[in-house]
Amino acid sequence: MSTLTNDEQLDSDNKTLETAVRNTAIQMGCWTATDDYLLITSILHLCDLERVHERVKFSMPFTLENIRDRWQCLLYDASISKMIITKIQQLSMLQLENLRIPFSxxxxxxxxxxxxxxxxxxxxxxxxxxxxxxxxxxxxxxxxxxxxxxxxxxxxxxxxxxxxxxxxxxxxxxxxxxxxQNATANKLSSLLAPFEFELLSRNKEQFVDKDKLPHALLHVHDHLYCMYTDQLNFGTDVNPDIKFDISFDNSTSIHIKGMIIYKSGLFYIINNGENAFRVNDALLNPNEASPLGTRAIINILEHTMVFQAIELS
Incomplete structure (x- = not known):
């Protein structure tokens, strides 16, 4: 059985995304903000597109293909994703509370x-x-x-x-x-966390100190961390004398150390350890730095850390 080369696989993925974007554009006026919230929340919880199609009560009887196309655009098309999340942010908390999420x-x-x-x-x-x-x-x-x-x-x-x-x-x-399905669930959770952060970030009452809001939020193993300072250190637990702002359990001999810097309104991630880790699937080698943008997924060994910048008006 023949296998695709990396270039062929990338070309195939791009064509699939192009089809999803075209189909989503045609259906754009059919989806309400509550439909999109239900879609995102239900997939995060159920981790199964077919179950979402069967059980979620949308405003219209969307097909499985409709749901799959919109979900793919949410994950991989920045312009469509931004537009959808902007619509969701207009929903009131009362509207969100009244929505029903199917049981897993x-x-x-x-x-x-x-x-x-x-x-x-x-x-x-x-x-x-x-x-x-x-x-x-x-x-x-x-x-x-x-x-x-x-x-x-x-x-x-x-x-x-x-x-x-x-x-x-x-x-x-x-x-x-x-x-x-655990690996899939973790991936979905990681990808959806930025959406949850953006929803959270528009409500200043969520933060203890209303006058000093965090620069960014980080999501690790169902824990939410606020970055208030201009530097945040993270790494694997090795030396008890070294204290990290965010520590990761480690059962291997590979140890990771890094930091996130906030300077002049921009975020950077630095690998100041001896082993590489991944940022948005790209390898960050020791002594290298990379801009983070407004959101990023950082893989520390078997752990996933999701970064989301806060932009409150």
Whole structure:
């Protein structure tokens, strides 16, 4: 079987993106800002375009191809992505709160562990315990009402774990499938983080000190860091005497050290260690520096750090 060369693969990817951009341009007036927010948030949570197509209630019955094209443009076409995010930023928090995000397979699996014979008087307590215990697996805005509705539907369909017709093998298969998709989920999360940062950055009330706003935000392993100073140091934990602003666990013999500099309104990243790491998929070798722009994805060994500059009006 023949394989594509790097140039051929790049040419193929460019043609695919051109097709997606053309199709998205034709459909541009059909998508509302709430549609785009639902698309982005649902893909981040479900990590499955087909599941998004099947379960998300958009304002129109978009096809899977429509969804795939728009998603590709969001990721790889800067002009379309900027225009869409600008529209999303006009949404009020009330509009966002009222949108429903479908349950993921993992969420349903966790809810299904609550026995079918649970009486209504204690069901909410069981659901609340489940939500608290597995908060990392649930979408951040889940409510007890949503969980109760999901549990009732699973019970009616005979899909709770203790029900006689529950397919336990399917549950195990789902768990393995989710593990296999972990890398994809991390990639989606990393790519979506800049969008979340931009949404956050327009609300000054999110920051403790309203008079001194950060230069940038950094997202690492579900933690949000604010860069208030002109220099931020990061690296892998090696020497306890060396303190980093952001530290990464490291199980290898390869150690990374770098810094982000803010100077004259611009951001730069410097590799001041002995090993290379990647910035937007490009290798940054020791003693090299690179401009960051307004957003970037930085790969430190197996870790991903997402950088987003803050531009508040």
């Amino acid at each position: 397979e993992e969420e349903e699996r966790l809810i299904a562990t609550i026995p079918s014979h649970t009486i209504p008087a204690v069901l909410d307590n069981e659901l609340d315990t489940c939500l608290s215990k597995y908060s990392q697996q649930f979408w951040s805005n889940r409510t007890i009402e949503e969980l109760r509705e999901c549990w009732s539907q699973l019970r009616q369909q005979g899909r709770l774990t203790d029900q006689s017709n529950a397919d336990n093998s399917q549950v195990e298969q789902t768990t393995h499938s989710l593990n296999d």
